[in-house]
Amino acid sequence: MEIPKRYDPKAIEDKWYAQWLKQKFFRSTPDHRKPYTIVIPPPNITGVLHMGHMLNNTIQDVLIRKARLQGYNACWVPGTDHASIATEAKVVAMLREKGIKKSDLSREEFMNHAWEWKRKYGGIILEQLKKLGASVDWERVHFTMDDGYCKAVIRVFVDLYRKGHIYRGLRMINWDCEAQTALSNEEVVYAEEGEKSFLYHVKYRLRDTEDYLIIATQRPETIMGDTAVAVNPHDERYSHLIGKTVLVPMINRPVPVIADNYVEKEFGTGCLKVTPAHDQNDYEIGLRHNLPVIDTLNPDGTLNEKCEIAEYIGKDRFEVRQLVVERLRAENLLVKEEEFITRIGRSERTNSVVEPRLSMQWFIRMKEISQRALQAVEMDEVRLHPEKFKNTYRHWMENVRDWCISRQLWWGHRIPAWYDEQGNVYVAETYDEALQLFKEKVHGSQSAVLSIKKLSTEHAALNTLKQDEDVLDTWASSWLWPIAVFDGFNDKSFDKRKGKVIKAANAELNYYYPTTILVTAPEILFFWVARMIIAGYEYLDEKPFSHVYLHGIVRDKQRRKMSKSLGNSPEPLELIEKYGADGVRIGMLFSSPAGNDLLFDEKLCEQGRNFCNKIWNAMRLVKSWKIQEGKNDANQAAILWFESRLSQVIRQLENSYADYRISEALLILYNLIWDDFCSWYLEMIKPQRQETRSLDLGTYEKTIEFFGKLLQLAHPFLPFITEEIWHLLKERSEKDCITVSRYPEGKTPDEGLLKKAEAVKEIITRIRDIRGQANINPNEPLPLYVLSNDRNGYELFRQTIMKLASLKSIEFVTAEIKGAKTFLVGADTFFLQTPVSVNVEEERKRLAKEIDYIKGFIRSVNAKLNNERFVKSAPPAVVEKEKQKLLDSEAKLKALEESLTRLN
């Protein structure tokens, strides 16, 4: 069979993925082995695979495949997130295109559309992950709105309410006028550069005089909601006005001038208009001074009748802003319009300008329940990689604020709270339970004896109790992910009375929880990671995962974020098409140390593809040899050396993995395969022409063994090509896959041999260099003479040196060889006899330079050793090392000086 010169990923990737699935290699169920568990950060059902997913899932797949090879019961749980606001926005847009308005639909009709969307698009990303080679357990796909998951979310809400961690309150929240919902602080984004706006200086007249104050505002449309004007109590310019009354422009509402420390004298005019309904700080000033709250905005961002000006009612706030400015100008109340850079907040999902709005929302009280989660990271129970994120985490957790969890949307987990006609709230898992609570309440009330009969039929109550219209913030469901995917909140394992998940009552949870590692981006450290840790301790008194690997953001070469509008994001599937899944995986990992952003460049994928091709061709070479019975001793050196080298690298790899330095591990492996194996080992054993390209069986078998081990080491990074070559190198059954093979273990490397081999490589390189410099044909056989005290040390490598340096002979001598090119490796001197005569003058110069350097070096070492304080205070090992250095370099100096003498 002819093996193609280039590796063709397309031909094999789908084949192997199908084979792996058929063999159920990714399936995990609890057994006697140790578990290694990862839960996927569930992608939103709105999206398609992007570069961030590629990086995220490649890292997870490397870790899970490595664990699988090492004999763990590796379980990678896939799934998707319902992504409440993002999905609802998409569905609304989709309906709009079809000419359907959300407001014309009933809640149920809308939900049907949303589920339809989910069925259609929800699985896209997971499907695409197959192309990447992701070895997830496909029998464990979860969705944050599965029946069981919904139950868990509702249970937790009810439980936290009962425990007093959830409350309902009137708060100033961030309002998205477009989606018409509250947003958490985390969902509000601020443009990096700020946004251009105007600062309008407006006259506020004092009552009963012609005097006026000038107030600077960015939002003149809120003037009609003003209920005070505030100045700094220490501002002498205005102190005489405190307590006086001013008239709000246009509507002439009389409002007081008050003094409040919040006002900064330097900003604007030093006067602040106070609009408690439309600004967080104003709201607080209002509380301090008992100001009325006049809410002039409708939920959709238009003005309502409270603004008192008929023509503004029903118009959008930004339209009104223009109208107000025009009117103020016309009435000569506008003193100045000043350009101004403001840092305005926008909704992460709809990009509409966020309005502070006073409304009734549900909150989780965070302070208390987050204490143990803070401790857990502090004490390294949960370890963050890289560690620097501990600081960020601590800072956030110590200043954590209450979490607004209600959203005025339909797609999501509807809040399990019911209200009676009086507005009393009943929080329960089901309507029936809420009804029960309601009945109990009515029972308990003396005055309601009569009405009991009236309400005793369910029918009557049915009309009475109404469920809260809102749904929960997405993160208020995904924070249960590591517990809920193992069905931790089911009837058996959730103890309602205690408000705890009983691990022992759930075999799956008992086996897989806590999971091993979570791989995600630092962007959602607070959104998600911190909250999962909180939930873990709240419900299991245990961490959800032992490690958190935080990778960076994928950016382009210019460090810009990948974004649709910039068009700088490559299409992942096209990359896979072009470079193969393995090539892209390598490209993603090549330059992305944990915590650092990945500056993506397609060239990295090209490098990955080339690496695959290199391995492919190594396989072609090995397969091309004819095998002869017997054993060729000439290859002994290569085999012994590579065996040691392999062991050495396996240890290095373990260290890198242990610190989650994935890209470092990859680079080590890359060099091992490319340099050590291909450039050195294979060249060492490669049969030469005259030998008719045949190899002895002993060496061949050893080589196949080495190759196999390399493939295993590489398999976590390159699942497809390693599987293919695994089967090409050796006759194996369909089931005997590398995916489920046993990872190689390193033996103790022979350090002496490794060191000698380095010297041998240097000798070969020096000879090649001399040939290059002197323009001597690399294949022309030349004699080499060696002046060394370690004759035996080189004996093992004699054949290797001869072969790789194309030598005619190697002879040990006791005196110099005149007219030969001289070089030093360690303290040994080598003479290469070349047809080109040596330029004595240049040689002398070169030697003199080397001697100078070594002399300087010896001086510095001597200075140290002669320094009493050094010898006294430095650790003995360091002093010993210095002494050895001195000996080595003195020997070298001697050899150099002798060479120089010989020249003369």
Place this chain on the structure above:
RNA sequence: GGGAGCAUAGCUCAGUUGGUUCAGAGCACCUGCCUUACAAGCAGGGGGUCACAGGUUCGAAUCCUGUUGCUCCCACCA
């Protein structure tokens, strides 16, 4: 405004408790090669005052202080 971190080759980054065979890797660059595994390749090579200024020390890329520049997180000024 509060907090954290970074600054090492043209680029992206290593450099563990201070010890001059420790100034490194990958990419890029330069030179020579289509040598019967691979030009998606082979062989060889050049390149850094470790941001700046002080200090501690026998010894500093590594520790301390200051300066400059950059990044991130949190809060958010009308």
